[in-house]
Structure formats: structure tokens, C-alpha cells
Amino acid sequence: MSDSISNSPSDPKADERNPSNLRAEVDGLIARGAFDLARRRLAELWRRDPASGTASFVTSRLDELGDKLALTKFKLAILRSFTVEPIVPLLRAEAFAYGIDLEVHVGDFNTYVQDMLDSQSTLYRFAPNAVVLAVRADQAAPELWRDFADLAPDLAQQAAERVVRGYEQWIGAFRKHSQAALIIHSLERPSAPSLGVLDDQSESGQSGVIRQINRELRRIAEGFHGVHSLDYDALVARYGSEHWHDERKWLMARLPIAANHLLHMAREWMRFIVPLSGRTAKVLVVDLDNTLWGGVIGEDGMAGIKVGSEYPGAAYQALQRALLDLSRKGILLAVCSKNNLDDAMEALEKHPGMLVRPKHFAAMRINWTDKAQNLREIAQELNVGIDSLAFLDDNPFEREQVRAAFPEVTVIDLGRNPLEYASAVRNCAAFERLTLSSEDQQRTEMYAAQKQRAGAEQNFQSKEDFFRFLEQEAELEPVSDLTLARIAQLTQKTNQFNLTTRRYTEPQIAELAKEPEWHIFSIRVRDRFGDHGLVGVAIAHDEGEQCEVDTFLLSCRVIGRTVETALLAHLAESAAQRGRKRLVGWFLPTKKNAPARDFYPQHGFERQEANGTGSLWTLDLDRSTLRCPDWIKLKVTTEA
């Protein structure tokens, strides 16, 4: 979160864009050739309103964009005994959200048997990557569906066996003609068996026989490579059979699924399509505050954060259980949090309500650097591509920043209710897997062992490499007419990395600048990513043997890149040159300046005193080894 005027890549006005403006904006961007931005806006449009109309708009623009976006291509064929055409745009829009350009071929109505048996059928000529066999019981097992109660038990059993043999035959033929994945809808249990409650009292009732067929289908699927079961019953149950079914549409248009649930059918298909297309997330990077626990550890402390078995902490425990389930599938977990390391680690290690512990995480970045950079480092450390990352953060600004920096990262959308966080993770198709190896199951332990061997040095080395990689150039100068306004503005707006939070107006700065005992500096930073402008201010005044730091602040955009060290080192050196013996400064804690809390001790200052308002720190200038880091090219303009 930025607390000074910035031209950061995230767009703070995201909330204000409404759907019709977004549509116009998308068309404008396409016309201008700004394809990547058009893609982001299309994704946003779909996220905000995943409905049929939006799906038509999104898929038509996707078709326009064609190969200009580097989406993963995937061909899906749907063989069916009911109308599925209205689901296709919803499915293609969902696929787009996962980075997939989905081409869909819908087989003719009820020709699924011929389609699978005939090696020359349009199905095989389409050469799909995956096939969905969406057949309902009324077609797959008609004699068991309508008048079951009239069937003698042995006849019912024979009918069931005929159904199963049929499937076995079609699947066998399919596998001979194609290596594509096959996803088979299980048969739906009857919602109103003729005999009412009597039906389910034995396994040879209608429900029992359908269950038996489904068990057999699953067994057949296991015997083939790449044949998978889709539990249609479980899907319907989630929403309630009465709501899921639309008898009117079934009679009118052979569409058995109600309008509101077409999207849910599409999403269920996506749970197979995403792992089959390889667009899976291998690592989930999670935030800590208000994501893994309720509250902010730096402000609320161990006693104040909420995580446990009772409300409201229970929501966060549920999320942590979902995370543990991910790691059982071989998905790595990582932490990316803006916090002081010891605060965060204490909660992770010691809070009794936590279910996840440091050992569950393959990587951690707990610092004040921006999250996009941390994600890049995590990907590098874990040796995965950035497109293998998923990101979970309660803060919509952080999510938007990451989306802007890395459109290929799967950013999980969270609502405002923590009770829904666990489902948001469980419903993300990027975490679905269709196979599980022993390596998958042990992956987290392997990483934990590796981490222990490597130790802390590994992180430190990569940090220095990162600083060198940044190629930072800094200009440090005393206040001038040109910088006066910006300096005053920063004192008024900066909250996070601000040691004393003293606010100054322009006239006040101008007054101080005239005082010979007062020294006001600004620091301007440029790095390989661009010019950040004037990002830091230090105000110090001499009093006898000491120089006191009245104000020391840095824009949060450059926190954690040692620019603050360069500025502090200059204060120390210039104070020493003026013959001072000590550099002293207060740290006055506020709700927002936790990032600056350890600044003085980290630079070798000693605590001289502490009281209700804060702590006073002191550096002996004769013995100070404080220097500007050698990876920053510093240009200093001395005071007149």
C-alpha cells in the first residue's frame, strides 16, 4: 500500500470501473493494440460478473485477439445426451481466466456411441486433448430410469450389467482410436424413486443399482490410462437437486440444468481441464495478516490475533486445513508478508491456534519489500516459473499489484468474509491434480530438509545479489527551492517508514532551512526499473556534541533496498565532519510505522532510554562503521 503519491503499476481506481465502461475500454485497448492490458481488463470483467452475457462478450473478444495473447491452447470435445451449447461460452470464459484458449467441439445430440466407436467420426478428426462424456441415466440406462419398480430384481441386475458393458466397450474403442483424456459423468441418482423411502432400504433398489453402475464405471476408468470419473451426483448435491434441475428447460430444450447452475457445470469441467492442460499452480504463496489469521500481528500481538477452533479464528483454521490439503497433493506453500520477521515468526512458531507451522513452508519472504519482487525471488528460490505461482492475500491492492506485474500468476479472489476463504482455495482449479506420485506427497518434507541444510546464508546471498541486480543510483542533496515542496509533502504523507512522524508545511521547512544548526537532506533514487524520484527525507539538528535526527523517512516503494542505510550513513558522516561525537534519534511508534521499528538497532545504534512515547537511540560517531552500501552508486551534493 502506497502512502505517497506514486505512479505504481496498480490502478487504485479499479473499484470505480463499471462493466459498460470496462467493455468500451477493452474495445479501445484492442483497437490500439494494447493486447496485454486488454487481457487484464477482460479478466477483470469476467471476475466481476461471471454471467452468460459477459461470457459472450469475453469469448467474442478472445476470438478477435486470437494468437496475440500467449494462452495455452486446449481442445475439448463434449459428447452428450442433453443440450450443452449454452454452457460453452461460460466454459471458454472460465478457461480464459486460467490462461487457456479453449476450443470446443460439441458432438451431435445423442450420437456419443457412434462418435466413440467410429474411427472416422468428427470426434477423432477434431483431435481433442480431452473428451467429456456427458450422458444422463435416462439415455445411458433407460430401462433402469423410468419404470424401475416394474423390473424384477434379476432383470434389473442384467440391465445394469448391460449398461456397464456398454461403457466398457465404448471406452475400449475410444482408447484404441485416441490417447486423449476422457472424463465420464457418473449417473445421477433418481431424485424421486417410485417406491419412495423403501427404495434405499436395499442395495437392489433403484438408487442402489445406479450406485452399483457408478462403482463399476469408476473401476473401469481406473483400468485405463487417462480416463477419469466426474461425480455428477456430488456436483448436483452441492447446490441441491431441486435447484439444479430445470424441468421446464428440459421439456422445452433438453437442457436439464437451471440457468444459475450452468456456470457450476462449466467450473466442474474446469477442475479436469486445468490439470490436463498443465496450467496448474505448483506453489501457493500466502499472506499472513488477515489471511492466515485475523488481525495484524505487528499491531495486535500474539494475544490479539484470531486463529483457533472458535469463531472468528475458526475461519482461519479452516483455511489452514485447506492449505495442508494442498501440500498433500504436492503443492508447495510459501509465505509473503509485510511484517517484521520476529513478530511473524513468533506467531507462526508459537501461537497455539496455528495448524500450519514454519516447517510447512518451502520458502518465506517476510520483509517490507514489495510483493511482486518477493514473488519473483520465491519462484527463483523454488526453481519454478512465475506462472506456477498462485497468490492468496486478503488485500485487494496487493492482489491488483501482483496481477499487474504478473498476469500469469493465479491470483485467488477473496471476498470480505473470512469464512469463505477456505472454499476460495478449494474451488481454485489450478490446484486440482489427476495423478499423485509418492514424490508429490513427500515434496514438502524434501524442501524442508533442503532448507535446513542451506541455512540462512542462502537467503542473505540472494538478497545481496538482488541489490546489485537493482543497479541503484542515488542523489543525496540538501534542501533547495526545487525540492522544498516535495520534502514537505513527504513529511505529511509518509506513515510506514517514518521514525518520528513529524509533519511539516512548506513554510516550516523553509524556516528550518535557514537555521545553521539544522540540516535537511533529500535522497532521489533511480534503478534498473526506472526513476523513483525523491523518496527519502532526513532532518537533523546539531546540539552541542550530538546531532539529533528529527525526521527520517522513506517512501514505502523503496523500503528494504538499503537506500535508508545510504541516507543514514550520510547523516553520520556529515555529523562527524562537523565535529559531532554522537548521532542520536528517537523512534516514536505509531500504528503504522512498524517497518521502521528495528531501523536504529539494525544499524548499530544503542538504546539510550525509553519512555511512554518511544525510545532514544544513539551512535558513537568515533566508532561507527556505518557506510553507504557499495551496490548503491551515491552522488552527494554538499551543503553550501
Add this chain to the structure above:
Amino acid sequence: MAASTFEQVRNIASDIFGIPLEKITAESSPETIENWDSMQHLNLVLAIEEKFGVQLDPEDIEQMKNIGAVAALVEKLQSAPR
């Protein structure tokens, strides 16, 4: 401020038929819009049901002769839910 029912229906039609919003009027019908076939008619029905939370009977659907009629139908269903 929420758009009127008619405006919302026009927007849905624009999306479903892939036609610029300006070209959709109350008189727009299967006769004036080229790709308004039976499948698209079904898509329109589903989008309306999804958006307005209403359920359309076969008789209602038959009465959807043009966009104006669709909007009027929605308003009627919203004021007297079944």
C-alpha cells in the same frame, strides 16, 4: 444508480447477439437481428433468468417477440413473482 430493466435487457441482448448497444431497440426481433435463431433465443432466456432471478415458462418465452416485449415480461415477473 441502477439502470432500468429495459436498459439491462438491451445490454444483455448486445452481449448475447454480439451487436453494438446502439443498434438494439425495443423493436429488435428475430426478424431484424440476423443471428437471433432458436439457440440464441435459448441463450437470451437463460441470461435473463440468471440476471433477474426469474423463471420463464414456455408461454412467456413464446411472448418474447422483441426486446421491448422481453423487458415488459421481466418487469411483470418481478412485480408478481411466482
